[in-house]
Amino acid sequence: MRRLYFLFLPVFLFVLWLVLNESLSSGQIALGVALALWFTWAASRLRPLHAKPRRLWKVIPLFLHVTVDIIKSNVAVARLILNPRPNDFSPGFIKIPLTMRDPHGLAMLACIVTYTPGTVWVELGDDHRLKLHVLDLQNEDDWVRLVQDRYERPLMEIFE
Structure with a gap:
């Protein structure tokens, strides 16, 4: 389950990038993947505390x-x-x-x-x-x- 949660942000950012650019060209896909991975990595460094919701x-x-x-x-x-x-x-x-x-x-x-x-x-x-x-x-x-x-x-x- 932890891996699925970790994949949510980069997939969301990648899809958002493609929707905002209205293009499925190979350059936009490559740039979207690179930016989604980089932003996910950068965001994880900004959050030292992780929420652990229960119930x-x-x-x-x-x-x-x-x-x-x-x-x-x-x-x-x-x-x-x-x-x-x-x-x-x-x-x-x-x-x-x-x-x-x-x-x-x-x-x-x-x-x-x-x-x-x-x-x-x-x-x-x-x-x-x-x-x-x-x-x-x-x-x-x-x-x-x-x-x-x-x-x-x-x-x-x-x-x-």
Whole structure:
């Protein structure tokens, strides 16, 4: 399985090269193979840590939760912007304690939080507390539970 994973990037880059150049000439094929192999080698030198995800079936419910949350957040932010009332929303910062330590899981959590409209990952402190900016911060405990239970726990099951 490891060999198949290692072949994915060069094959993908090679096919992408041919599609972007719209040519199957022998020169483009040779250049595509050379560039795909070189870029794969160069990219492997830039990543000293390799992700070792486990329990990949947990990705499906996580993906569905994130998709639903993004859609709900888009609707909520659109309502706030299209129908602005001064007392309708209260932006603010919140600190959420995290127990996850895997850098790949933290990167995924940062992507999930930032992709959701109305929230921005501000910083991860030395005390492993996530500083999050929320456009409509009504109840801090709800946000802590949302991030910890809905996102962090499944990511820990996948990456740790």
